[in-house]
Amino acid sequence: MFISKNNILFKVPVIFMIIFFVLPLSLTVVWSVFERTMFWMEPGFTLFSYENFFFSARLENFVVSMLHSSVSVFCSFLIGFPIAIFIRRRVKKIAQHRVMLLFILPFMVSEIIRIFALRPILSRNGVLNDLLINFGFIDSPISAFVFTPTGVVIGEIVSFLPFMIFSTFLALEAIPNYIFEVCSDLGVNRRKMFADIYLPLAAPGLFAGSVFIFVNGIGIALIPTILGGPGSVNAGLIATQAIIALDFPLAMAVSAIMMCTLMGLLYIGHRLFNLTKLLEPIS
Amino acid sequence: MANKNAIEVKNLVKTYGDVYALNNVNLNIAEGEYFVLLGPSGGGKTTLLRSIGGFIRPDSGNVSIKGNNVDNLPPDKRPTSMVFQGFALFPHMSVSQNIGYGLKLKSIAKEIIISKVNKMMDLVGLTGLSNRMPHELSGGQQQRVQLARALILENDVLLLDEPLSALDAQLRKDMCIELKRLQKTVGITFVHVTHNQEEAMSVADRIAIIADGEMIEEGTPQEIYSNPKNKFTAEFIGENNIFTGLITELNKNSITVDIIEDQINILNKNYNVKKNQKVSLSVKSESIEIGINKKVTDKVNKLQGKVTEITFLGQFVRYLILLKNGQEIQVRTSHESKNIKLNDNVSLSWDLEDFLLHEK
Numbered sequence: 213m214f215i216s217k218n219n220i221l222f223k224v225p226v227i228f229m230i231i232f233f234v235l236p237l238s239l240t241v242v243w244s245v246f247e248r249t250m251f252w253m254e255p256g257f258t259l260f261s262y263e264n265f266f267f268s269a270r271l272e273n274f275v276v277s278m279l280h281s282s283v284s285v286f287c288s289f290l291i292g293f294p295i296a297i298f299i300r301r302r303v304k305k306i307a308q309h310r311v312m313l314l315f316i317l318p319f320m321v322s323e324i325i326r327i328f329a330l331r332p333i334l335s336r337n338g339v340l341n342d343l344l345i346n347f348g349f350i351d352s353p354i355s356a357f358v359f360t361p362t363g364v365v366i367g368e369i370v371s372f373l374p375f376m377i378f379s380t381f382l383a384l385e386a387i388p389n390y391i392f393e394v395c396s397d398l399g400v401n402r403r404k405m406f407a408d409i410y411l412p413l414a415a416p417g418l419f420a421g422s423v424f425i426f427v428n429g430i431g432i433a434l435i436p437t438i439l440g441g442p443g444s445v446n447a448g449l450i451a452t453q454a455i456i457a458l459d460f461p462l463a464m465a466v467s468a469i470m471m472c473t474l475m476g477l478l479y480i481g482h483r484l485f486n487l488t489k490l491l492e493p494i495s
Numbered sequence: 496m497a498n499k500n501a502i503e504v505k506n507l508v509k510t511y512g513d514v515y516a517l518n519n520v521n522l523n524i525a526e527g528e529y530f531v532l533l534g535p536s537g538g539g540k541t542t543l544l545r546s547i548g549g550f551i552r553p554d555s556g557n558v559s560i561k562g563n564n565v566d567n568l569p570p571d572k573r574p575t576s577m578v579f580q581g582f583a584l585f586p587h588m589s590v591s592q593n594i595g596y597g598l599k600l601k602s603i604a605k606e607i608i609i610s611k612v613n614k615m616m617d618l619v620g621l622t623g624l625s626n627r628m629p630h631e632l633s634g635g636q637q638q639r640v641q642l643a644r645a646l647i648l649e650n651d652v653l654l655l656d657e658p659l660s661a662l663d664a665q666l667r668k669d670m671c672i673e674l675k676r677l678q679k680t681v682g683i684t685f686v687h688v689t690h691n692q693e694e695a696m697s698v699a700d701r702i703a704i705i706a707d708g709e710m711i712e713e714g715t716p717q718e719i720y721s722n723p724k725n726k727f728t729a730e731f732i733g734e735n736n737i738f739t740g741l742i743t744e745l746n747k748n749s750i751t752v753d754i755i756e757d758q759i760n761i762l763n764k765n766y767n768v769k770k771n772q773k774v775s776l777s778v779k780s781e782s783i784e785i786g787i788n789k790k791v792t793d794k795v796n797k798l799q800g801k802v803t804e805i806t807f808l809g810q811f812v813r814y815l816i817l818l819k820n821g822q823e824i825q826v827r828t829s830h831e832s833k834n835i836k837l838n839d840n841v842s843l844s845w846d847l848e849d850f851l852l853h854e855k
Contacts, residue, residue: 399571
């Protein structure tokens with residue numbers, strides 16, 4: 213090891229990660245097999261919580277929320293990546309970070325308020341429907357914008373889109389300008405530019421943004437609570453509901469399952485796309 | 496009519512705000528020539544190269560390549576390829592993918608691309624490295640990949656924008672030799688931008704000196720080095736000492752210039768000058784002979800001075816001499832000679848024809 217033994221500074225992050233990350237997550241798994249008591253839990257070993265999860269509507273809700281989350285990731289990619297490319301290529305260098313700042317501004321308002329503020333926009337008599345009717349795109353208001361899975365997806369995109377833009381912009385920013393000049397010298401058209409240059413070179417950013425949005429999509433209970441209908445539940449909401457019902461082992465089990473699912477997905481992603489190569493630094 | 500000029504640049508102007516990057520530049524580059532644009536940084540040489548390549552749109556003026564006006568063509572539609580300053584390779588593609596990418600874009604059959612790429616790799620000296628990634632290559636190898644990527648498109652002109660500036664001195668020397676060899680082999684026109692005069696001298700058939708957005712002077716390396724017409728060229732190329740003064744005497748054979756405290760007599764090579772005109776003189780530091788001062792001789796072509804610095808440069812020794820008029824000049828000799836020490840009074844002499852006169 214090149215890190216000297218007595219250099220405490222290097223150990224701080226490790227200690228921090230153990231206390232605040234590894235330990236609680238391990239405890240989550242341990243607690244998930246504990247016996248439930250009236251107000252807390254007691255040591256023991258039972259798979260009752262897992263049974264409770266897998267043989268109920270919770271499993272279906274969990275899978276559906278992953279699907280919705282995937283849709284959010286995909287839509288964020290479709291909207292966010294072109295925005296990042298536009299900022300990288302068309303906005304003057306000096307203004308690029310200022311434009312980025314614009315996307316940070318919404319975060320100065322609490323998330324619960326931002327999400328809640330979408331209701332009057334998306335509702336049946338909301339601004340969006342009014343606009344669509346006034347411009348003649350539709351005849352009668354669409355009620356599916358809110359209190360439906362669509363509402364949840366819209367909420368997730370609105371909330372998390374900046375992360376896709378940030379992470380892909382940062383990846384694109386690392387591409388030296390020479391690369392674009394070489395492309396114009398060789399005559400790379402738009403389609404090829406996207407497939408051969410932007411996509412592979414921004415892959416680490418796309419990966420980071422996608423993971424972030426996916427994890428938050430299944431984990432943040434706020435969005436389905438406010439924008440989803442009665443049946444709209446994601447993993448975060450399942451866990452929250454379990455905590456409210458004082459079923460702590462179940463909440464822990466849901467968290468453990470979430471972790472395992474993500475690790476499983478990462479593994480599959482790694483086998484398919486070789487993440488090590490994807491995340492190699494460019495230069 | 497056969498057009499012998501590969502590139503014709505006419506009255507090219509490019510401004511950035513109030514600054515003229517190119518101020519009415521005219522230039523002709525012959526076919527099959529290794530042409531170097533040499534000049535200090537920020538002088539406009541890269542702007543000129545990029546205007547030829549189509550990366551910069553000039554404010555006015557024309558660029559023709561092989562007799563065809565290319566003013567309205569984008570870089571990829573011009574018969575030029577560019578080699579960039581930095582290591583501008585696609586970081587996610589292997590050596591062979593980088594080289595073949597231009598052909599792939601033209602939907603050329605895979606087998607043809609592979610054979611062409613292999614040929615190109617042999618030509619630029621990258622044999623056996625086809626599967627390496629750019630970050631696994633040395634700086635010199637990366638520039639070879641750039642060369643191959645540009646040459647494989649078989650365009651008429653190769654533009655090189657400070658291609659060797661990121662390489663260390665030894666590698667730069669080697670690459671100069673290779674570039675020259677490569678240009679002879681492929682036979683196309685090379686236009687090479689550099690601020691390094693040694694690099695320029697070693698590769699160029701002809702050199703243009705570009706500074707402050709203007710074409711100062713052009714000629715073969717020999718002409719530019721031994722007979723610079725312009726004061727700027729004399730200052731920039733080689734190690735010249737510049738004197739300024741007034742012409743006091745003028746006849747068919749010689750001109751006498753008063754440089755305050757001293758006078759210098761030079762050969763009149765049909766200079767178009769008048770008496771009392773202010774002119775500059777230049778003399779190469781290696782053309783001056785240095786000797787221990789014995790006695791002030793009657794010859795006009797001798798200056799007296801005091802040694803203020805001695806620098807040993809391996810092959811040469813360089814002396815800094817303070818003249819009577821307060822000017823410091825450099826003298827370079829190939830041998831550390833005659834026990835000249837710091838603060839010695841020395842006399843300097845030269846042949847009449849060594850001094851050149853510059854009106855500007």
